[in-house]
Amino acid sequence: MSNEVRDPLLPDRNFISSLQSLADSLQNRVKIEEACDRVVVDCNGLLAERKESKTGGNRTAKKKVVEKISGSNTRTINHHCKRYVALKIMYFGKRFYGFASEAQMDPTIESEIFSAFEKTRLLVGDKKELQYSRCGRTDKGVSSVGQVIALLLRSSLKETDASNENSEEIVFKEQHEQEIDYVGVLNRVLPDDIRVLGWCPVPVGFSARFSCLSREYKYFFWRENLNFLAMEEAGKKFLGEHDFRNFCKMDAVNVHNYKRNITLFEICPSDVRYDGNQLLAFKIKGSAFLWHQVRCMVAVLLMIGQGLESPDVIDTLLDTEKTPRKPQYTMAPELPLVLHSCEFESIKFICSADAGLALRMHLANQCRNYQLQAAIFNDALLSCLPISSGQRSLKGTSKKKASHVPLMSRPTEPSYEERRLKLNFKTFSLSKSS
Known part of the structure; x- marks a missing residue:
């Protein structure tokens, strides 16, 4: 017989066990009811979509969808009208890892733009429904004053289904004045080095990439003692x-045709001068360009x-039968390169008066800021100690200028055919080992 005396204030162990069993049973019942509720919601959604498809309606379920787009969390809204819109964009590319965000390197121009879309709630639907396209995929450090993207955006128009506009001819109606001020709305949240310059409604078959007729680049450089006439002769x-293929970074995996058509080459002067030196620009226009071709x-x-x-x-390098392998040489720096314009048929970008005024004031202010920075560096230059005529370098000898090795005497990269042969052999080896 046990001598243990139970405290009358403590609950019986069997009673505690019964309470625990009852709690577990209630918790399981709650989970089952929640699962049933989710099934009912899903069924109601399917019925609503089926009803919508039968009636041809344009109403969508009133719910928000969070989708990962171009490396940023983008909150999209499904119950607003939408229309297919092209946006003309400028950006100063110095601090960005290129335009596209597929490389998973931040910041990119594209990630900043989609972040602005998220903040302004302009996206309608999920990623697959945006029909997003870009005209140019500029690399790290490259700028643009004429980049174009196209996608479906939220619209304030209620009477017409702007997203199903099939006409190839863009007709500017009075109702556009009642539309969302895309330029003003986006520019209020974009960083200082990115701005939307204009917008335009486009037909649903439009592609910023494939509908582009031509792209024009500018490359700025100082005239110094360069032979202007020789460069002009060569550029023609x-x-x-x-x-x-000898004027690009070859991508033998994805690119198999290296023929491109250049329609314009000019050397343009500018009004910018510094210390007696004039700033010039190469202007190069073509239907399409290869990777790093302009540089x-x-x-x-x-x-x-x-x-x-x-x-x-130039003739020797363009003759790929005579010169199948590209000589090794360093590309021109990326910072002076600008995607200047992208040409499309029947596309006319528009901008409201208020947004246009704010845009001009912002760009003028940015110009003043960069001129102030230039003035500070120029002041520092003037403050440097003078260099005596007999001064030597730290090693005690004058620095010698590197001697130039002629292009046609330099080591070469593998030809396209050699690259393809290596790729095919690698693919064959991997398939054989597996």
Whole structure:
């Protein structure tokens, strides 16, 4: 017989066990009822979608969808009218890792733009429904004053289904004045080095990439002692359709045709001067460009301008039968390169008066800010100690300028055919091992 005496104030162990069993049973019942509720909600959603498809209505379920788009969390709304819109965008590319956000490197221009879409609640539907396209995929450090993207955005128009506009001819109606001020709304939340310049309604078959007729780049450089006439003579040799495999970074995996058509080459002066030196720009226009094509073209042109190469070297490099392997040379820097404009048929960008005024004031203010920075660096330059005529470098000898090795005497990269052969062999080896 046990001598243990139970405290009458403590509950019986069997009673505690019964309470625990009852609590577990109630918790399981709650989970079952919640699951049933979810099934009912899903069924109601399916019935609503089926009813909508039968009636041809344009109403969607009033719910918010959170979707990962271009590396940023984008909150989209499904119960607003929408329309297909093209946006013209400028950006100063110095601090960005390129335009596109697929490389998972931040910040990119695209990620900043989609962040602005999220803040302004302009996205309608999920990622697959946006029909998003971009005209140019500029690389790290490259700027633009004419980039174009297209996608479905929220619209304030209620009477017409702006998202199903099938007319190829863009007709500007009075109702556009009642539309959302896309330029003003987005520019209020975008960073200082990105701005929307205009917007335009476009037909649903429009693609910012494939509907583009031509792209025009500018590359700025200082005139210094460059031979202007020699560079102009050499640049004219690019005009027409040529194989530019020796003027690009070759992507043998995805690109198999290296012929591109250049329709314009000019050397344009500007009003910008510094210390007696004038700023010029190469203007190059074509239907499409290869990876780093413009920077490679400029690198060779500057060698010609310095008198290090003859203009005839352009002919030699464009002759891929005679020169199947690209000589090794360094591309021109990325910072002076600008995607200047993208040409489309029947596209006219618009901007409200208020948004246009705010845009001009912002850009003028940015110009003043950068001129102030330039003035500070110029003041620092003037404050440097003078260099005596007999001063030597730290090593005690004058720094020698690197001697130029002619392009056609340099080591070469593998040809396209050699790259493809290597890729095919690698693919065959992997398939055989598996």
